[in-house]
Amino acid sequence: MSFSSLILTVGALIAAGVALLWANQTRNRPMFVVLAIALFVAAEFVIGWWALPVVGLVLGLIGARRTGVVAIVGGAALTAWVLLFAWTMMEGNLGNFMHALAASMKLTPTLLLSVAAVLPALLAGTAARVGAGLRPEASETRASKG
Amino acid sequence: MARGLVGTIGSAVALAATVFLCARGVGGAGVPPIGPLLDPVDGAAASVRYGDLPTTESQNIPGLSGETRVLFDVRGVPHIFAANTRDAYRALGYAVARDRFFQMELTYRAASGTLTELAGARALPLDKEARALGLGWAAEQKWAASDTASEGRRAMDAFADGVNAYRATMTPATTPVEYKLLGATPMATWEPKYSVYLLMRMALTLAYDPEDLRRTRAAALVGRDAANVLFPRNMPIQEPIQPVIGRTAPREQWATIPVPGAPDTSLLVPAKAASLLEHTALAMPGAEQTGDALGSNNWAISPRRTASGGALLSGDPHLDLSLPSIWYEAHLVVKDSLDVYGVTFPGAPTIVIGFNQNVAWTFTNTGGDVADYFLEQVDDAKTPTKYMLDGQWQKLTPRIETYRNAGGATVATDTVYYTHRGPTARENGQFLSFRWTAHDPSNELDGFVAATRASTVQQWQSAMLPYKTPTQNMLVADRAGTIAIRSYGEYPVRPNGEEGSYVRDGRTRASDWTGMLPIDSMPQVTNPAQGYIVSANQQPFDPAVVSRYVGSNWPDPWRALRINELLRADDKVTPDRIRQMQMDPLNVRARMLAPYFVRAAERSGNASLAAAATMLRDWDYKYALSARAPVLFEAAMKRAVRNTWDELSPGAGKPAVAIPASVIFLELLRDSTSVWWDDRRTAGTVETRDGLLADALKGAYDSLTTTLGPVGVPWEWRRAGGINVHHLANLPGFSRDHLPVTSGYGTIAPASGANGSHGASWRMIVELTKERRTAWSIYPGGQSGNPASRRYDDRLEKWRTGQLDSLVVPESEAVFPKARILSTLDLRP
Numbered sequence: 001m002s003f004s005s006l007i008l009t010v011g012a013l014i015a016a017g018v019a020l021l022w023a024n025q026t027r028n029r030p031m032f033v034v035l036a037i038a039l040f041v042a043a044e045f046v047i048g049w050w051a052l053p054v055v056g057l058v059l060g061l062i063g064a065r066r067t068g069v070v071a072i073v074g075g076a077a078l079t080a081w082v083l084l085f086a087w088t089m090m091e092g093n094l095g096n097f098m099h100a101l102a103a104s105m106k107l108t109p110t111l112l113l114s115v116a117a118v119l120p121a122l123l124a125g126t127a128a129r130v131g132a133g134l135r136p137e138a139s140e141t142r143a144s145k146g
Numbered sequence: 147m148a149r150g151l152v153g154t155i156g157s158a159v160a161l162a163a164t165v166f167l168c169a170r171g172v173g174g175a176g177v178p179p180i181g182p183l184l185d186p187v188d189g190a191a192a193s194v195r196y197g198d199l200p201t202t203e204s205q206n207i208p209g210l211s212g213e214t215r216v217l218f219d220v221r222g223v224p225h226i227f228a229a230n231t232r233d234a235y236r237a238l239g240y241a242v243a244r245d246r247f248f249q250m251e252l253t254y255r256a257a258s259g260t261l262t263e264l265a266g267a268r269a270l271p272l273d274k275e276a277r278a279l280g281l282g283w284a285a286e287q288k289w290a291a292s293d294t295a296s297e298g299r300r301a302m303d304a305f306a307d308g309v310n311a312y313r314a315t316m317t318p319a320t321t322p323v324e325y326k327l328l329g330a331t332p333m334a335t336w337e338p339k340y341s342v343y344l345l346m347r348m349a350l351t352l353a354y355d356p357e358d359l360r361r362t363r364a365a366a367l368v369g370r371d372a373a374n375v376l377f378p379r380n381m382p383i384q385e386p387i388q389p390v391i392g393r394t395a396p397r398e399q400w401a402t403i404p405v406p407g408a409p410d411t412s413l414l415v416p417a418k419a420a421s422l423l424e425h426t427a428l429a430m431p432g433a434e435q436t437g438d439a440l441g442s443n444n445w446a447i448s449p450r451r452t453a454s455g456g457a458l459l460s461g462d463p464h465l466d467l468s469l470p471s472i473w474y475e476a477h478l479v480v481k482d483s484l485d486v487y488g489v490t491f492p493g494a495p496t497i498v499i500g501f502n503q504n505v506a507w508t509f510t511n512t513g514g515d516v517a518d519y520f521l522e523q524v525d526d527a528k529t530p531t532k533y534m535l536d537g538q539w540q541k542l543t544p545r546i547e548t549y550r551n552a553g554g555a556t557v558a559t560d561t562v563y564y565t566h567r568g569p570t571a572r573e574n575g576q577f578l579s580f581r582w583t584a585h586d587p588s589n590e591l592d593g594f595v596a597a598t599r600a601s602t603v604q605q606w607q608s609a610m611l612p613y614k615t616p617t618q619n620m621l622v623a624d625r626a627g628t629i630a631i632r633s634y635g636e637y638p639v640r641p642n643g644e645e646g647s648y649v650r651d652g653r654t655r656a657s658d659w660t661g662m663l664p665i666d667s668m669p670q671v672t673n674p675a676q677g678y679i680v681s682a683n684q685q686p687f688d689p690a691v692v693s694r695y696v697g698s699n700w701p702d703p704w705r706a707l708r709i710n711e712l713l714r715a716d717d718k719v720t721p722d723r724i725r726q727m728q729m730d731p732l733n734v735r736a737r738m739l740a741p742y743f744v745r746a747a748e749r750s751g752n753a754s755l756a757a758a759a760t761m762l763r764d765w766d767y768k769y770a771l772s773a774r775a776p777v778l779f780e781a782a783m784k785r786a787v788r789n790t791w792d793e794l795s796p797g798a799g800k801p802a803v804a805i806p807a808s809v810i811f812l813e814l815l816r817d818s819t820s821v822w823w824d825d826r827r828t829a830g831t832v833e834t835r836d837g838l839l840a841d842a843l844k845g846a847y848d849s850l851t852t853t854l855g856p857v858g859v860p861w862e863w864r865r866a867g868g869i870n871v872h873h874l875a876n877l878p879g880f881s882r883d884h885l886p887v888t889s890g891y892g893t894i895a896p897a898s899g900a901n902g903s904h905g906a907s908w909r910m911i912v913e914l915t916k917e918r919r920t921a922w923s924i925y926p927g928g929q930s931g932n933p934a935s936r937r938y939d940d941r942l943e944k945w946r947t948g949q950l951d952s953l954v955v956p957e958s959e960a961v962f963p964k965a966r967i968l969s970t971l972d973l974r975p
Contacts, residue, residue, distance in 0.1 A: 048318065049182060049188075081186050091198075097193065099879065104878055105178075115180065123161070126160050127161055130157045133150060133151070
């Protein structure tokens, strides 16, 4: 990544984070989801797959009071990966390549695809669960709301 | 609250475990780190985004003296236009590294015995072999002895500049996918000396042929008299590389194979030691177990026998095929100084096979006897310190070999002991030392670099004089119409006219080599009267004319016979005719051997053999994709060979220690009463030649009927034959297997059968007339090492079907046809 791209990406990351805090404050759920996806996408360009646990953890902390925050974060991570793979598909034949990759790993393409789908949801969702758990008052509030 | 805390802790543990798995993988189970691998931005998928070359790009190379432009044509070939040769090599380094970095590192590590640093402990056996053979040791010696001001050395330095400039731009996204699958990091620096390691790797592929070990083991079973005829110095059909004046047909001189003698007890000890050494997984997989060696072809035709009136040169080297290919195609142009096009090994700084404005050249392997094993006497078999030489103990030189993983931790250590001859190997309690010309200091690159600027055949041949290993039949032609061939490389001279046929006595210096043959003694010819030159790894001299020893047990003559046959019949050869010849499906081996099966079937009177005999009798001996007879013939040959050479098996159920060439099988076929036809494993029955052949044919036919069904489409050669082009690291998804080809053992384009991966690695035709140079070529694969790139295998189908690409060879950037430009790369200091 070039320096200018890095600056742009970090800028987008900060903007998405600020907007996300705002969306959380105003309890704008659709906006929270969209911004969570954007945050995952932007963070992917800076820290790669580590974006899943890191952003997941942060979103868990931020959205701890939200009902279903784990599912939202996991879903956002999965969506972010789907979007990024779709971007790659526009550049070339990703399907054929993933078939070949699966064969080289002695896996079926379906299994590789399943792992690629489960991984972001699992990592980000688990991280969000940990993040939410690190704010006990929020957890209690959420629990009391049932 | 307690439940919440437990849940959080549980989630944290699950998260930590998942993160660990993603980041580290499970090395022992072969699971790569799946986080970086599956990452959609920087992971394996990124290969798809970097599959195509950018339309324009600019980069910096420190050390570059001026702006250098690289135009990639639509075939992905870089045309480098530089201000001087060093800049051209820098640009080449950049281009090759961008397309083939993983291949370069893998090849270097295979030669240096450091694969464990890339692939972990699973690569340890390969690394131990490489170090036991002294590959890294020899590369270090060659590097240390090379002249720092030499052209080859300066080319290596410049090439490394380019490679490292590319390495500095490599990002996680552009890192080759193989590293991600291995969980490895690309090497940080390409050192100039790594090019020397690469040449050692090629020497191992082409010049490591432990013929003496094979013959020693055979003689220990059937005696020297028989072994010397089964693995002879001179082959029974002579169609030599160095033509015999006035001869218009091959010369045949058949011997009677002596009856199997008593085991030669004097060879039992070395044979035992040799048994484990002979087959190295690193060396080129030949076809010793079936007795049908594979190899390369080249031929050139004088102007008076071509349609255009210019010289024609056909390059057709065969190697173990891989994806990406062993070759990388490039064009280097420096105004008024250099204009060379051809292929190089990724990691070598110059063109190896190719052409310039005036001269074209190509190689086949000579395969001479350039190595010997010596049985040494040491003071202590467990921890040796000395070896006996002329009654005196001499100190062994131990070299501690340390094998490390990617993190630098020691995986294993061992000690390789060196005598004055070379490295020793300890097998079955015995020590064999290894003397090999490839270990001697040399700088082949000086020759390659200088030769690219030659204007005539004579200049080219003079430039190649520094070349020492591996021995190659170097064929060259020029615009003036001269054609010539000479075997380059060092051929050892043994004392008292001895031959390197057996493991030698290491206890005396009297066993040592006394020198090397002078260049004038090598097989060679210039502008022969017959008007063409052919080499196909066959015996280079006819012993009736030149008795000099340069090797033995030469590859079968089938390809040489066929090429000579076709050229004798054509005095208006065209480039397209050469293209057809390179793919000629007729198999001389089958033409000479199959009739024996047919006659045996007819004599047997066995009605069940009629269908099989008819199939072979009606066959035109062509390995056409729709032909069915090749399947039957190959299956019958396999059975016949196995049942015939049972005497060479060291015990029940064990494979033969060596299989004679198929031309020796033909020699035996001429002797219907030989005791070799008796299968010793069938006590109480004495087999005859015709009985054995009829049984082999029937067994093959019945077996094929069982496995493939009645004769029909499943019997077609397209299904049963074929060729495999494996990925370098044997990754099945990145390999292209079971490609149907019109090739088999013995055809001009040989293939080693359904499980084989040996074939034509680069086909090139160059026409050199007084007015112009024109060239065509193809290799199996593509320029890119990225499996997600269209350029990874875009030439494969054309190669398989025998088509060639017409090459774009502009002399300057100004005349480069714009429509053929795929990408422009500007390199700046």
